[in-house]
Structure formats: structure tokens, C-alpha cells
Amino acid sequence: MISVMRQPARGLLAVLLFGGSFASSGQDVKDARVIRINASMFHYSPARIELRTGVPVTLELRSLDRLHGFNIPDLGVRADVLPGQAVRVDILPEKAGRYLFLCDIFCGDGHDEMGGIIVVSD
Amino acid sequence: MSLNRRDFLKLTAVGGAVFSSGLGGMNVLAGSRKQDEFYFVQLSDTHWGFEDTRFNADPKGTLPKAVALVNRLDPQPDFIVFTGDLTHTTDDPGIRRKRLAEFQTIVAKLRCGSVRFMPGEHDASLDAGTAYKEFFGDLNYTFDHKGMHFIALDNVSDPRARLGDGQLAWLREDLRQRDRDAPIVVLAHRPLFDLAPGWGWSTQDGAKAMALLMPYRNVTVFYGHIHQEHHHATGHILHHSAKSLIFPLPVPGSVEKKYKIAWNTEKPYRGLGLRNVGATLPDADFDIHEIGLKRG
Numbered sequence: 001m002i003s004v005m006r007q008p009a010r011g012l013l014a015v016l017l018f019g020g021s022f023a024s025s026g027q028d029v030k031d032a033r034v035i036r037i038n039a040s041m042f043h044y045s046p047a048r049i050e051l052r053t054g055v056p057v058t059l060e061l062r063s064l065d066r067l068h069g070f071n072i073p074d075l076g077v078r079a080d081v082l083p084g085q086a087v088r089v090d091i092l093p094e095k096a097g098r099y100l101f102l103c104d105i106f107c108g109d110g111h112d113e114m115g116g117i118i119v120v121s122d
Numbered sequence: 123m124s125l126n127r128r129d130f131l132k133l134t135a136v137g138g139a140v141f142s143s144g145l146g147g148m149n150v151l152a153g154s155r156k157q158d159e160f161y162f163v164q165l166s167d168t169h170w171g172f173e174d175t176r177f178n179a180d181p182k183g184t185l186p187k188a189v190a191l192v193n194r195l196d197p198q199p200d201f202i203v204f205t206g207d208l209t210h211t212t213d214d215p216g217i218r219r220k221r222l223a224e225f226q227t228i229v230a231k232l233r234c235g236s237v238r239f240m241p242g243e244h245d246a247s248l249d250a251g252t253a254y255k256e257f258f259g260d261l262n263y264t265f266d267h268k269g270m271h272f273i274a275l276d277n278v279s280d281p282r283a284r285l286g287d288g289q290l291a292w293l294r295e296d297l298r299q300r301d302r303d304a305p306i307v308v309l310a311h312r313p314l315f316d317l318a319p320g321w322g323w324s325t326q327d328g329a330k331a332m333a334l335l336m337p338y339r340n341v342t343v344f345y346g347h348i349h350q351e352h353h354h355a356t357g358h359i360l361h362h363s364a365k366s367l368i369f370p371l372p373v374p375g376s377v378e379k380k381y382k383i384a385w386n387t388e389k390p391y392r393g394l395g396l397r398n399v400g401a402t403l404p405d406a407d408f409d410i411h412e413i414g415l416k417r418g
Contacts, residue, residue, distance in 0.1 A: 069282065073319035100320040100378070106247035106281040109211050112322065112380065 032056040032090060039081045039103065040064040042110030049118045051093045059089040069105035072118070078104060093120040158403040160200040160268050163192055163234075165396045166346030167366035169244060170228070171221040172210040177369040177382045179390065185228055187415060188367050188396055193233045199398070200267060202234050205346035205364060206242030206278060206311030208258075215253060218245075222257045238265070242311045242347065243278040251279035262289055264296055269403050271300060274309040277325040283312060284326045294334050305406030308335065308343045313363065315356050318374040323348055332356055340406035348374065350393065351412060362410060365395040391415035 035057055038045045051057055061070050063083045070087070071078040079087045102115035168185050178184060192202065209221040222245070229237060239258040246254045251261045261276035273296060277285050285293075300306065308314070314328035325331070335341045341359045349366035350373065370383045370393030386392045391414070400409040 067281075071319075073324075098378070102320060102322060104283065104322060104326075106211075106243045106278075106283070108213055108248060111211075115320075115379065117378075 039068040042114040047116035071104040166364040167207040169210040169368040170225040201236035211244040246279040247281040
């Protein structure tokens with residue numbers, strides 16, 4: 001099961017993901033490492049994110065130009081990434097694997113190539 | 123080789139989930155049409171304005187070539203449908219309208235007097251379909267042909283790939299007026315099922331549309347977007363995607379990251395084509411014949 005909670009926090013939109021392969025195990029994510037991801041036409045930077053199971057991280061997404069989406073289909077999780085507003089995704093990987101993410105809001109020529117991968121290892 | 127509902131359901135019943143038919147002849151229905159049969163032609167993903175010759179060395183010639191091919195069909199189809207991505211996207215509204223106008227001029231050469239159009243995300247997602255509507259009218263609509271009900275859905279003008287609650291209510295009301303045995307064809311650009319969500323090959327609220335359609339016993343979906351022939355069953359409802367007329371894409375799930383398949387100089391136009399769809403009433407059974415584009 002995956003539950004998604006959105007709450008504004010100091011100007012940020014927090015998206016907290018628990019369950020499935022990225023789960024809460026009761027650990028506090030306040031001290032999680034923050035990985036900043038910039039979204040722009042037509043790529044994410046970085047596009048490859050390497051994580052360890054059991055180590056919480058916060059993905060902080062920003063758009064540098066126009067509206068983009070951030071979607072991890074295998075987890076059933078998505079968020080809008082708007083210019084001028086950060087979106088935080090707190091995650092705790094619990095299962096090793098490769099998880100594709102993509103922009104799911106059509107953003108122009110090159111949209112089809114806009115994606116990346118989260119690689120989780122033990 | 124052709125594919126019809128009986129064959130497909132037989133295959134899926136024994137464990138097959140995907141079936142690809144080969145290339146058929148051009149005059150497959152000539153001389154054998156009865157009162158309760160007709161055929162239409164589906165073309166898709168022409169992407170007029172795409173100019174990267176690594177993926178199509180004949181970007182300005184492919185669509186006219188397809189038009190000429192359709193014009194040679196004898197007898198002519200009852201109608202033709204383009205299932206989206208008529209043009210390649212651009213941020214410039216002026217260029218978008220120029221491409222739509224050029225596309226319209228080229229397809230005006232089709233001999234068949236009845237041509238239906240639908241938008242793809244490349245045509246309509248960046249301006250909510252504003253320019254498309256100026257040239258081709260409504261984004262979603264219905265029509266009837268020889269007792270078969272056609273429903274054209276718009277899952278592209280919302281850049282989030284959603285049909286939206288308004289359109290779903292419209293669909294519910296349209297279906298409410300149909301008999302449960304009515305022959306129904308749904309036309310869409312994107313797949314209405316989760317074919318490959320990681321590649322954007324899905325509709326966010328497609329499951330809601332499928333739930334509305336499921337009580338109807340004779341429903342078939344024809345769509346585009348994925349630039350290849352593909353067949354899928356959601357229960358008794360069959361989904362058939364069409365080839366593109368600009369460049370092919372990989373088989374879903376065959377590689378981790380989607381990419382455009384490069385132009386094959388040895389076999390130009392490989393993977394590009396259109397299809398004849400023979401319809402038989404009252405069961406809404408279809409014979410699908412793929413026609414590949416070839417050199418010459």
C-alpha cells in the first residue's frame with residue numbers, strides 16, 4: 001500500500017511516500033539527505049539517482065522553465081513540478097531494484113525522452 | 123494475414139496475450155462486401171513537421187505516399203480515420219497552425235469522401251487543442267455508420283493524459299442510450315489501459331472509461347500513439363493500436379528506455395504503415411489487414 005500526503009511546509013509542497021518498495025519503517029526523515037533534482041525541457045538533472053535500502057532521502061524537485069510532472073509508475077506516485085516552487089518527496093527505499101521515473105505532463109518536443117531512473121541497491 | 127475477434131479471443135484463452143498479424147493485400151475486401159459489412163482505413167501518427175532524417179529519411183514524402191496508397195484501394199473505404207498526432211509538436215503557435223494547414227492540404231487529396239480526424243498530444247497538449255479545433259473541429263465526438271456506433275475520445279488535450287470528469291460524464295450519457303449488445307467502436311489516441319506507464323503509454327483515468335464500457339458486449343478500441351501494431355484484451359474488449367507513418371518505436375517492455383528506431387536504409391519505410399479494418403455487423407467483428415509502406 002502506498003499513501004501520499006501533501007502538505008505545505010515553509011513554502012514547499014511536501015509529498016511523503018510510505019509503503020510498497022519505498023516504505024516508512026518508523027525512521028524520522030527530517031534528517032534525510034536531500035537530493036536536488038532540476039527538471040527542464042527535456043531532462044532531469046540528475047537523471048540517475050542511486051539509493052541504498054533502508055536509508056531515507058528527500059528528493060527536492062524544481063522546474064527551471066515550465067510545468068513538468070514527476071511520476072514513478074511502479075510506485076503509483078506522482079507530483080506536479082511547477083516553476084518557482086519546490087516539491088519534496090521523502091522516501092525510504094526498502095527493496096532493491098530499478099525504478100523508472102518520467103515527466104507525465106506533455107511539455108513539448110523532447111517530452112518523450114524526459115525521464116530517469118532510481119537505482120536502489122542493498 | 124488477418125486478425126479478428128474470434129481468433130484473438132481464442133488465442134488469449136489459451137494463454138496468448140499479444141498477437142501481431144502480418145501484412146495483408148490491398149484489395150482484401152474487393153468483390154466480397156455484403157450489406158452488413160464495410161471497411162474503413164486507420165492511419166495514425168503522421169507527425170507532419172518532423173524533420174530528423176536519422177529516423178525518417180523521407181519526412182515530407184511519407185504522408186503523400188500513404189495518401190496515394192489509400193487512393194489506390196479498390197473499392198474505396200467507407201471512411202478513413204486518423205487517430206492523432208497529425209502534426210509534430212512545436213512551441214510556436216504559428217508553426218503549429220502552418221503544420222496543421224499543410225497536413226490538411228495533403229490529406230485533402232484523399233479520394234474517399236469521408237475522413238475523420240482526432241488529435242494527438244503533439245497536436246493539442248500545449249494549447250488545450252485550440253489550434254486543432256480551428257482546423258478539424260471537436261476534440262471528442264460520436265458518429266454512426268451502418269448501425270455501428272463510433273466514439274472518438276480525447277485523452278490528449280489535457281497534458282496530463284486525462285479524459286477528465288466532464289468527458290467521462292459525456293461518455294456515460296452517450297453509452298446510457300445504447301443497447302448492451304450494440305456494436306461500439308472507441309477511437310482514442312493513447313491506450314486506455316496501462317500498456318507501459320513508464321513510457322507514457324497509458325491514460326491516467328483510462329480505467330474509468332473502461333469501467334463504463336465493460337457492460338457493453340461488443341466494444342472494440344482502435345488507437346495510435348505507440349507507433350506499432352499491438353493487440354490487447356481487457357476482458358472481452360479488444361484494443362488494437364496502429365503503426366505510425368513517421369518512425370517506429372520499440373515493443374513495449376523490450377528495453378528499459380524508449381527510443382526512436384532509426385531509419386533502415388536497406389529497408390526504407392520499415393515499420394511504417396496503415397491498416398484496413400473490415401467490419402461485420404451485428405457482432406462488431408473485425409478483420410484487420412496491415413499494409414506496410416514500401417519503397418517505390
